[in-house]
Amino acid sequence: MVNAGDTAWILMSSALVMLMTPGLAFFYGGMVRRKNVLSVLMQCFVILCVLSLQWVVFGYSLSFHPGDGFWGGLGWAGLNGVGLEPYADYAATIPHQAFMIFQAMFAIITPALIIGAFAERMKFSAFLIFTILWATLVYDPVCHWVWGIGGWIRNMGALDFAGGTVVHINAGIAALMTALVIGRRKNLDKSVPSPHNLPFVVLGTALLWFGWFGFNAGSALAANGIAVNAFVVTNTAAAAAGLSWALIEWIRNGKTTMFGVASGAVAGLVAITPAAGYVNVISAIIIGLLVSVFCYIAAAIIKPKLGYDDALDAFGVHCVGGMWGALATGLFASKAVNAAGNNGLFFGNPHQLYVQAVAVGSTLLYAIVGTFVIYKIIDVTIGMRVVEKDEDLGLDLTQHRERAYTVLE
Amino acid sequence: MKLIIAIIQPSRLEDVKEQLYQAGVNLITVSEVLGHGRQKGVTEVYRGAREMGNLLRKVRLEIAVNKDFVEPTIKAIIKGAKTGETGDGKIFVLDLEDCVRIRTGEKGPAAIG
Numbered sequence: 001m002v003n004a005g006d007t008a009w010i011l012m013s014s015a016l017v018m019l020m021t022p023g024l025a026f027f028y029g030g031m032v033r034r035k036n037v038l039s040v041l042m043q044c045f046v047i048l049c050v051l052s053l054q055w056v057v058f059g060y061s062l063s064f065h066p067g068d069g070f071w072g073g074l075g076w077a078g079l080n081g082v083g084l085e086p087y088a089d090y091a092a093t094i095p096h097q098a099f100m101i102f103q104a105m106f107a108i109i110t111p112a113l114i115i116g117a118f119a120e121r122m123k124f125s126a127f128l129i130f131t132i133l134w135a136t137l138v139y140d141p142v143c144h145w146v147w148g149i150g151g152w153i154r155n156m157g158a159l160d161f162a163g164g165t166v167v168h169i170n171a172g173i174a175a176l177m178t179a180l181v182i183g184r185r186k187n188l189d190k191s192v193p194s195p196h197n198l199p200f201v202v203l204g205t206a207l208l209w210f211g212w213f214g215f216n217a218g219s220a221l222a223a224n225g226i227a228v229n230a231f232v233v234t235n236t237a238a239a240a241a242g243l244s245w246a247l248i249e250w251i252r253n254g255k256t257t258m259f260g261v262a263s264g265a266v267a268g269l270v271a272i273t274p275a276a277g278y279v280n281v282i283s284a285i286i287i288g289l290l291v292s293v294f295c296y297i298a299a300a301i302i303k304p305k306l307g308y309d310d311a312l313d314a315f316g317v318h319c320v321g322g323m324w325g326a327l328a329t330g331l332f333a334s335k336a337v338n339a340a341g342n343n344g345l346f347f348g349n350p351h352q353l354y355v356q357a358v359a360v361g362s363t364l365l366y367a368i369v370g371t372f373v374i375y376k377i378i379d380v381t382i383g384m385r386v387v388e389k390d391e392d393l394g395l396d397l398t399q400h401r402e403r404a405y406t407v408l409e
Numbered sequence: 410m411k412l413i414i415a416i417i418q419p420s421r422l423e424d425v426k427e428q429l430y431q432a433g434v435n436l437i438t439v440s441e442v443l444g445h446g447r448q449k450g451v452t453e454v455y456r457g458a459r460e461m462g463n464l465l466r467k468v469r470l471e472i473a474v475n476k477d478f479v480e481p482t483i484k485a486i487i488k489g490a491k492t493g494e495t496g497d498g499k500i501f502v503l504d505l506e507d508c509v510r511i512r513t514g515e516k517g518p519a520a521i522g
Contacts, residue, residue, distance in 0.1 A: 021443070035466075069504070186420070187420060187423060187424075188425035190424065190427065191423050236418075389494065392418065392419075392420040393451070393465070397451050401452060401453050401454045402453055402454065402455060403453065407441065407443055407466070408443060408464075
């Protein structure tokens with residue numbers, strides 16, 4: 001039975017999550033140098049175009065068609081059999097296509113997150129091929145494992161409310177792999193380039209926070225109490241993490257930064273994602289306060305020490321925050337919040353933490369191997385990285401023949 | 410006293426600064442300019458409209474030096490800015506008539522360093 005309220009909320013949530021990808025574009029676009037801002041906006045935007053098509057043609061089917069443990073097959077290719085009646089095993093009260101288009105927005109933003117690692121140095125043509133292959137061979141299978149009927153991680157009982165493993169760990173570790181294989185940007189030893197437009201970063205953060213209500217509260221797949229719980233803990237964790245990052249900076253550097261609070265808020269949103277439908281508000285505060293500590297250590301201390309060039313901290317925020325969120329779900333999940341979930345370690349069920357760790361570990365392992373193989377295949381055939389001269393001149397001019405800002409009228 | 414004006418690639422600025430510091434030249438003014446030499450800039454396209462030979466971003470350095478520092482400054486700029494490709498830029502050396510330090514009113518060579 002289609003429920004009008006549930007359907008309205010899921011359509012609205014789908015639109016909210018759609019807005020996150022342009023939001024991410026500005027979040028990342030503000031962090032790069034002026035000569036590369038369009039290239040980042042373009043990469044995010046073109047993913048919206050390319051993966052919208054991939055998803056309805058075969059991506060949704062690979063991810064969600066009831067299949068074997070690995071992926072779903074082509075039974076729903078071209079949305080054949082995906083109609084306007086509910087598909088009760090996923091969501092009993094909304095049209096099947098509403099569930100499909102909500103999931104489409106997740107499939108779109110996930111590869112867009114990876115851009116943060118290889119920003120300012122990847123060829124646009126290679127980027128397009130990488131994105132299509134990664135979405136098909138890494139995202140769609142992992143999505144099936146965790147959320148699809150027959151998926152082995154789902155059958156194991158892992159809890160991932162809105163995509164801690166599928167979206168954030170998956171994209172975050174892929175980001176680290178691409179940063180390692182593509183290498184550091186030129187001239188990084190002399191000075192780390194400053195973000196060219198921090199107000200863009202803040203605008204992007206605001207759009208992400210706004211869209212994340214659809215991401216998490218929409219993942220209840222109904223306009224119900226679980227959705228409200230997810231909404232409240234999402235806002236709470238983002239707030240706690242934004243403050244916590246500011247506090248860390250205050251202690252370490254004597255001043256807090258706008259960039260820091262924005263980074264913290266996003267880290268908090270990442271961390272609460274897998275937990276949003278299973279934890280209460282006090283747990284959300286703890287999850288939010290701690291995620292900034294982990295992400296700060298990753299981005300501000302470990303990255304410079306080890307020297308990998310995860311340019312915009314896609315790994316430092318999404319993978320590290322996502323791992324904490326997925327494990328925190330195994331600590332803080334409570335049946336008092338959601339009877340359909342499970343209890344975590346702190347509510348008497350240590351087994352849940354083990355299940356969460358297996359889900360995290362297998363996502364990491366698969367994404368590391370998958371990303372590396374895809375990258376290498378493209379690299380030896382057409383080459384991944386722009387030539388040095390193009391990197392100096394900037395990707396806007398060399399990849400797209402336009403520039404974002406004029407100096408003279 | 411000479412005024413040295415150099416036009417360099419933006420991506421070489423950090424190296425040039427480092428070379429200048431090593432040569433003991435610490436007082437520079439930097440601005441962003443547009444221009445092209447033999448490389449004729451790049452083609453840009455906006456909604457299908459092509460714009461040929463557009464100007465490229467360059468960095469302009471202005472450095473006022475006393476006689477002894479002219480050669481070391483030029484050497485430092487070349488060392489930091491040279492890649493061997495077209496577009497590496499130019500250095501202009503001009504006679505400088507006078508120099509006044511605003512804070513103290515000092516004039517001439519004493520006001521430069």
